[in-house]
Amino acid sequence: MRTENLLIELGTEELPPKSLKSLGQAFATQFESALLGADLQFDTVSWFAAPRRLAVYVSQLAEGQADKIVEKRGPAVSAAFDSEGAPTKAAMGWARGNGIAVEDAERLVTDKGEWLLHKAHVPGQSVTALLESLLNQAISKLPIPKPMRWGSYTTQFIRPVHTLTVLYGSEVVNLTALGMTSGRTLQGHRFHGEARFELDHADNYATALEAQYVVADFQARKDNVRQQLEDAASNLSLTPDYNEDLLEEIASLVEWPVVMQASFEKGFLDVPKEALIYTMKDDQKYVPLLDSNGYLSNQFLFVSNIESQDPSQVISGNEKVIRPRLADAEFFFNSDKKTTLASRLDSLDSVLFQKQLGTLKEKSTRISSLSGFIAKQIGADETLAERAGLLAKTDLMTHMVMEFPDVQGVMGKYYALNDGEDTSVADALYEQYLPRFAGDTLPQPGVSAAVALADKLDTLVGIFGIGQLPKGDKDPFALRRAAIGVLRIISELSLPLDLQTLVSKAGEVYGDKLSNKEYKQQVVDFVLGRFVALLQDQGVAIDVIQAVSARRPTEPADYLARIKAVASFKQLDEAEALAAANKRVANILAKQGDLVSGQSVNESLLTEPAEQALFSALKPAESVVENAVKTQDYSQILTTLATLRNDIDNFFDNVMVMSDDEATKINRLALLSLLRQLFLTTADVSLLTKA
Structure with a gap:
């Protein structure tokens, strides 16, 4: 059966830049799904996306269905x-x-x-007969939250559609979609290319557009922008400050990227660099430049969509655009410094944190109290922690943060230093929001960690305390992120803190505002549940996590220490046999547990050599375990217990646990219970599977 390559392009007005990549990928995914559903044979489906076009390219598409x-x-x-x-x-x-x-x-x-x-x-249908239905099927499933109508058309799409190109090889496939009749017409670059031109063959799509100053391949255009930015910055001995999101948004705004260099007055550098960077990147999609020490340069890069014959005019225009925004930031900064953060505290009473939980001022008071409590637990300065907690949200009332919300915390630090606050207080105002995302840095141990924990715990306990638990993907108060932050801070900084104690204290600070009586266990279980997901993301085996979780340790640092010990134990030669033995012991005790409740081993009733040997081995092991638990040295515990393997195997090979003599049976069950409890000091190793 004959095959040809298929090209379908929707020529549109400028598409939303933040949605462009996802639209392009979805178009290919949905069209591929439609082809598969129609039993049409093909090789691969690829996608193109530029500001004024979405396209799919299908290689080696069969001319029809098989009979x-x-x-x-x-x-x-x-x-x-x-x-x-x-x-x-x-x-x-x-x-x-x-x-x-x-x-x-x-x-x-x-x-x-x-x-x-x-x-x-x-008989199979031809591809030309099927395409209209398949295309419309794919279009209908694109992620378009707010479709629009245009002109006299009754159809809807994310932006007006002006051309529909459908080529099977060099042949136009006649069909209708989005109110358009297909042809071979494409749109060139809005300024450099032809308004309309004709494509001769599906295979020539990318090259024909490039001749019209359009880089249709999204990834190629993104890579082009990245390389130009890196080269331009390198020529200045500076580093471009961008992330993948900004790079993709820039690539979604231009069809023919041309990187240019501009500058602003050095006087603006007196403003905190974070505010300047925010307005450059978020408002203007410019790329700031940093020197080797991380200081902001007054030079910056921007990406134009035209190859101007007079670049100086384009550069001058962009410098004129950025100047008022930087001037605003400068004005807000200088104005805000005239009022101390402490004097803004009362203004927080006018901002609601949550209807049932009170205002931001009330939240600040709670954070202050909880910060002091945590600081005392971890050996940090209690007074400074309380001060930082009290001022934690005051920068939200500054002009700078109101204008540029993403610099909250950052500006708090600058203003606190300007007010003469202790440096640890100033650092805590910024670091209270850390970690903000996966892999982000943590707050410093001490005052910053205390305030960061207090802020997150106050939100967790408060929202759970009024019964507004997150459901599905709905998490308006970002409780999952807060829980992961709590876990990372405590475990990675090895802080001696217990979740149950912290949750109880946070609830106590709320007074009578909390109506959900089950919140304490719910919050602890919720946070521990995030620990499971966090550890899985780090590559920890699920059976290791389950073995530790079965003991429900509520100190994150302790939890992590157990995880590391069990993961190491699982690699030992003895691990599999000991896991099986523990499972056997657990099953026996589950059925006979009531008989040994409160019973200790009576050495005089141990008559068999194998049970005497096991008991003799358990006595020194019990002493080691008791001392190691105090220092959370779980590796030593499991290493010591691993030496019991032969004694345990001999016991089960030579001793009848369920003896006809009741006293002997109970004594042997007590011996097994002692063995089981020693292992359970670390984890339930019976849940481990083969390495």
């Missing part, structure tokens, strides 16, 4: 003929529906009986 033989089973032979062998109405109706006579039907014989059968030959 099929469809088996249509009829009534059972016993019901298809009467006693005289004449066809029944059921048989004749079925045959008529299939366009055959009853006598032309084949027979299908199975172990359950015999049926009439017709093997119908169904």
Whole structure:
């Protein structure tokens, strides 16, 4: 069967830059799904996306479906003929529906009986006949939250569509979609290219557009922008400050990227660099430049969509655009410094944190109290922690943060230093929001960690305390992020803090505002649940996590220490046998546990050499475990218990636990209970699977 390459392009007005990549990927995914559903053979499906176009390219697409033989089973032979062998109405109706006579039907014989059968030959449809339906099917499933109408069209799309190009090789496939009739017309670059031109062959799509100053391949355009930025910055011995999100947004704004260099007055550098960077990147999509010490340069880069014959005019225009924004930041900064953060505290009473939980001022008071409590637990300065907690949200009332919300915390630090606050207080105002995302840095141990924990715990306990638990993907107060932040701070900084204690203290600070009586356990379980996900993301085996989680340790640092110890234990030669033995012991005790409740081992009742040997080995192990628990040295505990393998194996090989003598049986169960409890000081190793 003949194959050709297929090109479909929707030529539009400028598409939303933040959605461009996802639209391009979705278009390819949905169209591929439609092709598969139609049983059309092809090699690969790739996508193109530029500000004024979405396209899919299908390589080696078959010219049609393969013919099929469809088996249509009829009534059972016993019901298809009467006693005289004449066809029944059921048989004749079925045959008529299939366009055959009853006598032309084949027979299908199975172990359950015999049926009439017709093997119908169904010819495949051509790709040209199918494409309109498949294209419209794919378009209807694109992620478009707010479709729009345009002109006199009744169809809807994310932006007005002006051209529809559908080429199967060099052949135009005639179809209609989004109110447009297909052709071979494409849009060139808005300024450099032809308004309309014709494409001769699907294979020439990318090269034909490039001749019209359009880089249609999203990834190629993104890479082009990246390389130009790096080269331009390197020429200045500076480093471009951008992330992948900004790079993708810039690539979604231009069809023919041209990187240019501009500058602003050095006097603006007196403003905190974070505010300047925010307005350059978020408002203007410019790329700031940093020197080797991380200081902001007054030079910056921007990406133009035109190759100007007079670049100085384009550069001058962009410098004029950025200047008022930087001037605003400068004005806000100088104005804000005239009022101390402490004097803004009362203004927080005018901002609601949450209707049932009170204002931001009330939250600040709670954070202050909880920060002091945590600081005392971890050996930090309690007074400074309380001060930082009290001022934590005051920068939200400054002009700078109101204008540029993303610099909250950052500006708090600058203003606190300007007010003469202690440096640890100033650092805490910024670091209270850390970590902000996966892999982000943590607050410094001490005052900053105390305030960061207090802020997150206050939100967690408050929202759970009024029964507004996150459901599905709805998490308006970012409780999952707060929980992960709490875990990372405590565990990675090895802070001696217990979640139950912290949650109880946070609830106590709320007073009578909390209506959900179950919040304490719910919050602890929620946070520990995030620990499971966090550890899985780090590559920890699920059975190791389950073994530790079964003990429900509520000190994150302790939890992590157990995880590391169990992961190491699992690699030992003895681990598999000991896990099996623990499982066996757990099953025995589950059935007989009531008999040994409160019982200790009576050495005089140990008559078998194997049980005497196990008890003799357990006594020194018990002492090691007792001392190691105090220092959370779980590796030593499990290493010590691993030496018991031979004694445990001998016990089960030579001792009948369920002795006819009741006292002997209870004593042996008590011995197993002692063994089990020693292992459970670290984890339930019976849940471990083979390494």
